[in-house]
Amino acid sequence: MEALVMLLNDYTFQTVALGSAILGIISGFLGSFAVLRKQSLLGDGVSHAALPGVVMAFLLTGSKNTEFLLLGALLSGLLATLFIVQIVKHTRIKFDSALALILSVFFGLGMVLLTYVQKIPNSNQAGLKRFIFGQAATLLQRDVVLMLVCGTFLLALLVVFWKEFKLFTFDSDFAQSIGFSPRKLNLLLSFMIVLAIIVGLQTVGVILMSAMLIAPAVAARQWTNKLFVMVMLAAVFGALSGIAGTTVSSLIPKLPTGPCIVLFISLIVLFSLLFAPERGIISRIYRHRQTKLALQVERR
Amino acid sequence: MENKTTLDYVVEVEDLTVAYDAKPVLWDVDLKIPRGRLMAIVGPNGAGKTTLLKAMLNLLTSVSGVIRFLPGETGDSPKNKIRIGYVPQSGSVDWDFPATVLDVVLMGRYGLLGWVKRPGKNDVAIAKQTLEKVGMEKFSSRQISQLSGGQQQRVFLARALVQEAEIYFMDEPFKGVDAQTEKAIVQLLKELKAQGKTVVVVHHDLQTVADYFDWVTLINLRVVACGPVKEVFHEENLKTVYRSSGALLKSRV
């Protein structure tokens, strides 16, 4: 207990926990839309595809300031998304294959650039590596401030265009028939999802980011049938995992933060899938039994 | 016998050609839809009926052609643009989406609200009234995945009706619905016509064309005929459209 109290007062912990919480909230918000648009694995794809952008940014600016690196990641991620969309549009290749292709090619490019950087004297690319594995423990206050700014920006866009996003995600043909341009909405939403992924990257890293985008939304969906509640709940689940993961990893030695956060959100998802009322598996089995019993009683 | 030149047309389609890959689905379609009519679009499967609808709604690109919507004299729509109510096939949407019946119907009001503005109490009231009209008011807070096929169809209908549009496009609204829903839809069509609206329906059941509609377009890759049901919906045209003996239809036509 004492350790916990000490921890809560620790400045580094506060920073990291806050950053992780913000990650959770942003992922919850935008992940809901990614999941509903059947683009769940975009998180995985974009995070891998962000790597060349990060390294490029470092190569061009010589700085490891988070803002520049994130900007590079953003551009790279957006470019990847554009390619995926174009491939699907113009060929018979399906979304999942295009995603896998672009993801691996871009990541490979990132690795090529990384090994190129390694040869430049005086360049320490340890800071770049954290984008791959996420090192939440190395979050600085300015990183968190950046996350906060991006998060607020995304939240504002969500609030302003809420009904448009809801409509477009549900039925894009109908949206077009009443005058909303699906192209613009698609672009905007894709941009927002990519930004959310990039911002969260430094906390959990490339490989685990897809869980943060998908799991909170999937968990939230089990508890409600209203979009607004789902999005809010996803944010809460994300934030909880972020804080819990950070706390546990700070209390127990040799426990990396990113994987801890993912562990917590996975637990939340599993719990939701099992125990949510109505949709949950346990509830379904129970109702199934009840129906069976009722039928048996009737037959007698 | 109405003189065609004095008819007031709400939609004009010229030279519409749509192709998927190398195969044309619609060829050189010329169509004029008069205002205030209930028009059926009939033809065999794959004849291009849904494609025609989608092309008119600008939901797909055509190889060539022009589509014009002409607002009426009393058109008070903003920027003099005509409002179109679209009722798609119910299979076009993921019904597991987290939304209630009321949510979906309210979405129909979004076009009137424009960007950013939120639906207000008035919109909710209109949505609820419309739900009553289609007999779904008891389901307004029901999750849409728990609806039957006919109920889903009625929700889509309500969503289009709240737009207070001038012209409605419906894609096979009668397909796979129960008798009660079918009656409700027919009643609705009659009301719309009484209000002077135009309704264009892709219809799959030849037997009921004469009962429900007063105008018909027979289409199979190209327009075989278009006009009042009494004039145009006869065996010879049907034979051409369906290229079958048409013997099945002798009793009704």
Added chain:
Amino acid sequence: MSPQFEIQLIAVIVAVSCALPGVFLVLRKMSMMSDSITHTILLGIVLAFFLTHDLSSPFLILGATLIGVVTVWLTETLNRTRLLSEDSAIGIVFPLLFSIAIILITRYAGSVHLDTDAVLLGELAFAPFERLVISGLDLGAKSIYISGIILLLNLLVILIFFKELKLVTFDPMLAAALGFSPVLVHYSLMTLVSLTAVSAFEAVGSVLVVAFMIGPPVTAYLLTDDLKSMLILSGAIGAINGILGYQAAAFFDVSIAGSMAVVTGMIFCLVFIFAPRRGLVSALRRRKLQKTQFAQKTLLFHLYNRESGDHGSPENGIRPEQLHLNWSQGFTQQIVKSLEKNGCLHFDGHSLELTEEGRQTSICNYEELFQ
């Protein structure tokens, strides 16, 4: 054999053995499963290592393969609840397993150097250093033989069970009705994928396995409709990617695996643009041709109808405006000129007149389209 040659040989072998099962992954819309498996393999290696305490034990391969299959099973169990979509299931299972692996490594295997870089990238450059030595004879890099065996396995399975795989891929329900168990075929395929991924992963790392498994098949997908051709093409393209990638890496002195992935992308790009029939250039050209052809046919129809209409056969021909074609001036001119060249009509600058050939063509077109 020089190290350079050995590396390229390994690359080619690995590329081909990945491309083969990859074809089926792409066709069954399970491409992202390859990404999933290559990440969870790590957990298998870690668990097997805890059991054997030996980094070069063959149990590691078995453990990793097993975990790969478990990943697939978990994903599908999750998917079967119908509470979430298939891709969501993938995106929840593999990060969980990967996280467990990372936690286990960090906490309990800290002394053993499981380089996470190697996890993602592999390092082909080091492959020549591990040699297979039997009775004092250096037979070459060990990796050649291991990946060679896997390649043979892939070839055998696909050759022997070709018709079952084909059937289950394109029509699982028919397959079940005919007595083939789609589930059995499915898990056999996934075990093969898993095994291949494990062997490849050692040489080229997680992410490149995805490039090798998915890249060549999607490229081949744009070039052929036949399953057999697709398999052969994928193998060939994979091999090319491997060799070219290595050459580029050697030239620029950069990551070999990354370089191969980039070459995969570039080759795909080339095919994407220039493939006959399915390439961009081809498609654009076809669309333009279609527009012209359709317009030509339309013009001829209109003229023909006009001629045989109630206007009778006009002696002076028909003016273009009379046809009510909503085309631009320029486009109309273009179509008229092309039809003139074909000998289908006469245009004296003022009015149009069908030739006999034009009439015949029109009738032919009509029958083609409407009969």
